[in-house]
Amino acid sequence: MAVKSKAKTVYVCTQCGCESPKWQGRCPDCGSWNTFTEETRTSGGPAAKAAAAERRAAPAKVKPLAEVSADESVRYHTGMKELDRVLGGGIVPGAAILVCGDPGIGKSTILLQMCRTIDPGLRVLYVSGEESLRQVKLRANRLEVDGKNVLLTSTTDAEEIYETILAEKPDVVVVDSIQTVSLSAITSSAGSVTQVRECTQLLLNACKGNEIPLFIVGHVNKDGGIAGPKVLEHMVDTVLYFEGDRNLSYRILRAIKNRFGSTNEIGVFEMSGGGLSEVENPSEMLLTGRPMGVSGTCITCLMEGTRPILVEVQALIAKTSFGNPRRVPTGFDYNRTALLIAVLEKRGGYFMGNLDVFLNVAGGMRIDDPGADLAVALSMVSNLLDKPIDSGLLALGEVGLAGEVRSASLVHQRVGEAYRLGFTTFVLPKSNLRTLDQSRYPGAAFHGVSSISQAFRCLGLGR
Ligand SMILES: Nc1ncnc2c1ncn2[C@@H]1O[C@H](COP(=O)(O)OP(=O)(O)OP(=O)(O)O)[C@@H](O)[C@H]1O
Ligand SMILES: [Mg+2]
Ligand SMILES: [Zn+2]
Structure with a gap:
């Protein structure tokens, strides 16, 4: 039986995700000007309803706080001291880490390189929505990532990624980038506020429950903010900014927010043809x-x-x-x-x-x-x-x-x-x-x- 889904138009603030039935010049929530964009929403689609009903069926697992393990020593080491430092000493299982930066700064490079340096016993699922498998492979060759522990997939379908995570149960997931991923149930284009928020939520659902750390690559817009809603920053545990002058060879990785370590920590890298190398003595x-x-x-x-x-x-x-x-x-x-x-x-x-x-x-x-x-x-x-x-x-x-x-x-x-x-x-x-x-x-x-x-x-x- 086909239920006709109703399409309605809403206006969403690209800065904070505030919604309004009509266009507004100034966002009443965050006060920024000219940030409302039009999005079409299909409410009550049959697929969405069925999925919601299915998800509602299972009760949440509860556990006494005293029995929840919080062993500080369970952190995966990335094998890159500078990256570990910025993360607060390594990757916390189940953490969601947003890596942002200007185009071409090296976001894909650092995450692919991490696949090489990370403990070979850890399986990494690398989802590339931006590049084909061949392109990723070419970069991997340049970075000398042998990739025995890396599972690669090139898709932009958030539900497909969700299912892959559940089926493969990798130890670490990398999604490059969140702006290319979309949910078919949402009609607005990939990279829009709703898409970014809903896709992130879906990926978090898959990863949090299984204690899988999730790296999400995010683009920044012209003003240097994360393209997409500010809420993305609230949804993840750690926000890392990769910055540096593109004409100079070194890059600085900065923690803007970190639920598992101090912020203001920086990691310094130098970019060359063979990838990023760590700079242990930035002063020198x-x-x-x-x-x-x-x-x-x-x-x-x-x-x-x-x-x-x-x-x-x-x-x-x-x-x-x-x-x-x-x-x-x-x-x-x-x-x-x-x-x-x-x-x-x-x-x-x-x-x-x-x-x-x-x-x-x-x-x-x-x-x-x-x-x-x-x-x-x-x-x-x-x-x-x-x-x-x-x-x-x-x-x-x-x-x-x-x-x-x-x-x-x-x-x-x-x-x-x-x-x-x-x-x-x-x-x-x-x-x-x-x-x-x-x-x-x-x-x-x-x-x-x-x-x-x-x-x-x-x-x-x-x-
Ligand atoms: N063959 C090469 N030799 C040397 N350096 C290279 C080579 N190819 C790429 N690079 C460096 O890698 C950078 C691109 O890195 P990367 O693709 O990881 O960036 P990104 O942040 O993922 O960009 P995007 O947002 O476009 O995905 C280039 O700016 C350049 O400095
Ligand atoms: Mg990239
Ligand atoms: Zn706003």
């Missing part, structure tokens, strides 16, 4: 080839999760050729740049009202850490006066509006990392210096400063 890599004896550069140390990373801040101050002076920071916040320039003018007496200021964090790193303020200020003044800063010097500290240098967090780790790499002069906030055990760094000189003018004076940049 970021500092290679830095200019020596040139004014306008200063080294500081960022904390990325638990890991200290040394970066070089570069400043170039040039005469404005147009009416308005330009402030062009790359890898550093624009407003923070303007603030530091204002503090330098007001509290340091360095006027840049008719000067263009260019800032760059070498190697394409991004600074969010306020502890880098002092280094940024020093590099600007160094360039302004054309006086180089000693190449063995590390500056740390947050700069306040009164020109004061405030304490930075985790100074022990940061100084330790720099000392290990041969840095011997440290300009630190006075408050941090009090708690630092200087005897651990023989041969190093420490300067405690409480204001930017003090810092300039101690570097010979004073007026």
Whole structure:
């Protein structure tokens, strides 16, 4: 008996998944503009109803909380230390992990490569909705994945993937990518909000119950957000962002959300023809080839999760050729740049009202850490006066509006990392210096400063 299904049109916010019967310019839920897209919904289709009835039949399994095993040691190791670190020490069985990133950044590469490095006893089901089996095989050859433990399938049908997972019971599932997968019961096109949400839910149903970890590849849109609803981020346990300048060879994997580990942890990789290789010492890599004896550069140390990373801040101050002076920071916040320039003018007496200021964090790193303020200020003044800063010097500290240098967090780790790499002069906030055990760094000189003018004076940049 054919039941006629009714098609209705709904409008769905691509940002948050909010639904409305009519189009709206501004989403009432998340407030974003022009995000509503039209979707057709067939409600009450016979297949959907039957499936729902079937699923409702089985009661949920219950278990006393005390008897639920939560053995921390049961984590699968991916064989890539950097990936394990970002995941919080390995893959938790049953976890859903979303891997997002720009096109061509290496999402498929890292997941296929994981098939090679993961414990060969673990069977991986690799579902490619984007590429044919041949294409995946070609990449696998390039990455030297022999693939004895890898089951490959090329499909975009979510129900087919669901059944495959239940039938094969693999140890790990990779779905590349969620935007290509669709459910036939939903009429809107693959990649739409409803499709992405429902397909993810279906895959989660298959994996969670069987304690199978699920990797989902997600595309990002022009603004860098995940293409599809924000709800996708809520549905999964871990969200990893793969980023990096496509023109540079290295890539950074960042945990944005992690239910099984700390966020802010990063993994650093280098991309080459043979795939991604791990970079265990990002500081060394970021500092290679830095200019020596040139004014306008200063080294500081960022904390990325638990890991200290040394970066070089570069400043170039040039005469404005147009009416308005330009402030062009790359890898550093624009407003923070303007603030530091204002503090330098007001509290340091360095006027840049008719000067263009260019800032760059070498190697394409991004600074969010306020502890880098002092280094940024020093590099600007160094360039302004054309006086180089000693190449063995590390500056740390947050700069306040009164020109004061405030304490930075985790100074022990940061100084330790720099000392290990041969840095011997440290300009630190006075408050941090009090708690630092200087005897651990023989041969190093420490300067405690409480204001930017003090810092300039101690570097010979004073007026
Ligand atoms: N033959 C090759 N030699 C060297 N590097 C290559 C080669 N082929 C691909 N790459 C690198 O791999 C990258 C593509 O990686 P990958 O396909 O894993 O990206 P992706 O994030 O999955 O992209 P998409 O979103 O398009 O699926 C390229 O940008 C390039 O840097
Ligand atoms: Mg891909
Ligand atoms: Zn919204």
